[in-house]
Amino acid sequence: MNIPFSPPYIDQDIIDEVVASLQSGWITTGPKVKALEEEVIKLTSCPQALCVNSWTSGAMLMLKWFGVKEGDEVIVPAYTYSATALAVLHCGAKPIMVDVKDDFTIDESKIAQKITEKTKVIMPVDIAGWPCDYEAINNLVNRPDIQEKFKPQNEVQSKLNRILVVSDAAHSIGAKISGIETGVLTDITIFSFHAVKNITTAEGGVICLNLPSPFNNADEYAYLRMMTLNGQTKDAFSKSKAGGWRYDIIDLGLKINMPDVCAAIGLAQIRKYDHNLLLERKRVFDAYSQSFSKLSWTQLPPQDNHRIQSSYHLYALRLKNVTEAQRDAIIDEIAKLGVAVNVHFIPMPMLTLFKNLGYKIEDYPVAFDNYSREISLPIYPQLSSEQVDYVIQSVIDSYQKVMSVSNA
Numbered sequence: 001m002n003i004p005f006s007p008p009y010i011d012q013d014i015i016d017e018v019v020a021s022l023q024s025g026w027i028t029t030g031p032k033v034k035a036l037e038e039e040v041i042k043l044t045s046c047p048q049a050l051c052v053n054s055w056t057s058g059a060m061l062m063l064k065w066f067g068v069k070e071g072d073e074v075i076v077p078a079y080t081y082s083a084t085a086l087a088v089l090h091c092g093a094k095p096i097m098v099d100v101k102d103d104f105t106i107d108e109s110k111i112a113q114k115i116t117e118k119t120k121v122i123m124p125v126d127i128a129g130w131p132c133d134y135e136a137i138n139n140l141v142n143r144p145d146i147q148e149k150f151k152p153q154n155e156v157q158s159k160l161n162r163i164l165v166v167s168d169a170a171h172s173i174g175a176k177i178s179g180i181e182t183g184v185l186t187d188i189t190i191f192s193f194h195a196v197k198n199i200t201t202a203e204g205g206v207i208c209l210n211l212p213s214p215f216n217n218a219d220e221y222a223y224l225r226m227m228t229l230n231g232q233t234k235d236a237f238s239k240s241k242a243g244g245w246r247y248d249i250i251d252l253g254l255k256i257n258m259p260d261v262c263a264a265i266g267l268a269q270i271r272k273y274d275h276n277l278l279l280e281r282k283r284v285f286d287a288y289s290q291s292f293s294k295l296s297w298t299q300l301p302p303q304d305n306h307r308i309q310s311s312y313h314l315y316a317l318r319l320k321n322v323t324e325a326q327r328d329a330i331i332d333e334i335a336k337l338g339v340a341v342n343v344h345f346i347p348m349p350m351l352t353l354f355k356n357l358g359y360k361i362e363d364y365p366v367a368f369d370n371y372s373r374e375i376s377l378p379i380y381p382q383l384s385s386e387q388v389d390y391v392i393q394s395v396i397d398s399y400q401k402v403m404s405v406s407n408a
């Protein structure tokens with residue numbers, strides 16, 4: 001059997017929506033993007049949603065919007081996909097890494113000690129679709145002693161008058177804490193619509209604006225929308241209307257808008273997300289948990305509880321008492337059986353760019369431990385129960401093969 005890691009979910013509804021976009025006479029940002037933004041608002045209840053061409057570009061836009069620049073610091077977990085920190089570096093600021101917990105998310109108890117007068121933003125990451133402890137993080141940024149440290153350097157920062165919380169929710173669309181959707185758990189939430197994500201537009205992302213008063217989220221949306229289009233007052237769709245040619249460039253924007261032809265894919269997916277695609281992911285997640293919970297050598301990823309519901313983006317299985325080399329050998333054996341698995345993530349301090357910047361993995365022991373024992377299993381709606389069983393058996397056989405050789 002050959003089981004890919006994460007093929008996109010493409011059904012007839014998606015093909016029809018893309019074809020409709022192709023045949024409509026308009027393929028870049030226009031009505032499909034607007035419709036997708038409205039579906040995101042419907043799903044998450046966020047006040048405003050702005051589609052962009054990736055999570056990464058969305059994060060860069062929001063950091064720039066907050067005026068993050070050279071000399072500033074942004075707190076991120078050491079354990080994430082590098083885009084989280086790369087967006088910070090692109091603004092000239094310094095990512096300040098914090099170790100994570102056993103549930104893979106940033107250790108909120110270690111954030112306060114990293115906050116300085118240079119800290120402008122905290123970017124927690126909902127690894128695998130498991131939301132961070134946002135209650136603790138939101139309480140922290142509103143604590144009087146932490147607020148006192150915040151030194152606003154522009155109008156937007158003065159308006160908020162505290163550290164901004166931008167959630168890296170690349171994995172977690174559809175996750176919930178106490179029934180409240182990701183998208184409204186922090187000031188700003190950014191979802192990724194990359195090809196392997198729960199909802200995809202091939203490449204893309206969406207920024208959910210949930211700014212507190214005195215911000216007006218609709219005004220910020222209107223400004224940010226222009227900033228996704230080179231700071232141009234009119235998008236190409238409006239300009240293409242008869243008589244609509246005149247425009248202005250009002251600020252130094254980016255060119256990071258999402259095309260309609262891409263939005264069409266996500267639009268057809270999001271319409272069947274919470275009552276279909278997400279439940280199918282849960283089916284696979286629960287089947288893995290049921291089987292692996294019976295084995296003494298496995299550690300299950302965090303499981304839904306009365307408060308937190310995952311978006312089941314990854315099934316991050318950990319093996320107990322294995323070395324990094326044994327884990328790698330087990331992955332090789334699983335691959336020989338035709339199953340594509342992955343590792344989420346190589347902690348950033350282990351990657352060349354960050355090593356060269358002075359980060360050391362020894363400073364993040366939990367991130368290393370999580371990484372060294374982790375194997376991400378295929379999880380997507382199209383997986384049949386026979387395929388799920390085959391994945392489970394492949395993991396078991398591969399573990400036994402490698403560990404019996406290691407222990408011999």
Ligand SMILES: Cc1ncc(COP(=O)(O)O)c(C=O)c1O
Pocket residue numbers: 053054055056057080081083084125168170171192193194204205
């Ligand atoms: C945690 C995390 N953050 C950010 C990103 C970047 O998303 P995009 O590829 O849409 O820029 C990813 C993508 O894999 C991710 O896993």
